[in-house]
Amino acid sequence: MSRPVPAALTSWLEVLECPHCHHPLGLSDRTLSCPSGHSFDLARAGYVSLLTGAPATSGDDDTMARARDSFLATGAYAPLREAIAELAPDTTGRVLDIGGGTGYYLAGLLDELKQARGLVVDTSVRALRFAARAHERAAAAAWDVFTRFPLADGSVDLVLDVFAPRNPSEFARVLAPGGHLLVVRPAVDHLAELRAAVPGMVGLDPRKEERLHTVLDPLFTTEEVREVRFPLAVSAQAARDLVAMTPSARHVAPDALEELVDGSVTVSVVASLHRRR
């Protein structure tokens, strides 16, 4: 007998579109297909790939996604997860988690929003496997955030983007009038101790914040900006995972990681809430 289709995914069917021809998608067995004959099979793990053939421009590899999962499982970023759930507007509708990784923050949000349905979008297969089982009301799909989203106009109530690439015009298109965007990004001093200790770990650009507002302001009104800052005691393993879950890992020699002894790092991020104009 074939595996059941996750209920979380069927609840997104009415707003999903074929990424090739933008017609609605129907479900038969474990395949989504459009009237023009394009079809997309569900992976065994329960997510659906709506990639259009062109390789995704970016995405976490297996090692990065696993490191992220094991780091987040320690609860180290629970204060951030709580801050996101606090800042998010109360919605009973659809929540899209862009570059949602393992689905950690979306799952925390869905615990608070008892009626809402979530969808993690990512290009990392390993991340999507985690995401597909992150929450009973969370589905998972692959598409590239830099392409047109396979979603109907105005079909989403909240877009979440945590440490992930952004596509503001698509966010605005798929959001319903009055819908919200919640963005979380590192502040300049985020993990400063780790960046100092690890040669080659990519630094943060202080002008990023300004650039974010320049691209968001024509499409969104900023309703709230919150700094989330706390010291975090990290074991050597947690420090290694923290490095391994960033693209910096590629530039860091293994012996540099060995030098990361137990210590404390500063978690410093900015979370903001924006309303579609």
Ligand SMILES: C[S@@+](CC[C@H](N)C(=O)[O-])C[C@H]1O[C@@H](n2cnc3c(N)ncnc32)[C@H](O)[C@@H]1O
């Ligand atoms: C820094 S991680 C953040 C993951 C998650 N939001 C979290 O904070 O735990 C960035 C995520 O964006 C995904 N990603 C990178 N490029 C992408 C793209 N072009 N389209 C969709 N997802 C992408 C990566 O695979 C990764 O899971």
Ligand SMILES: [Zn+2]
């Ligand atoms: Zn089609």
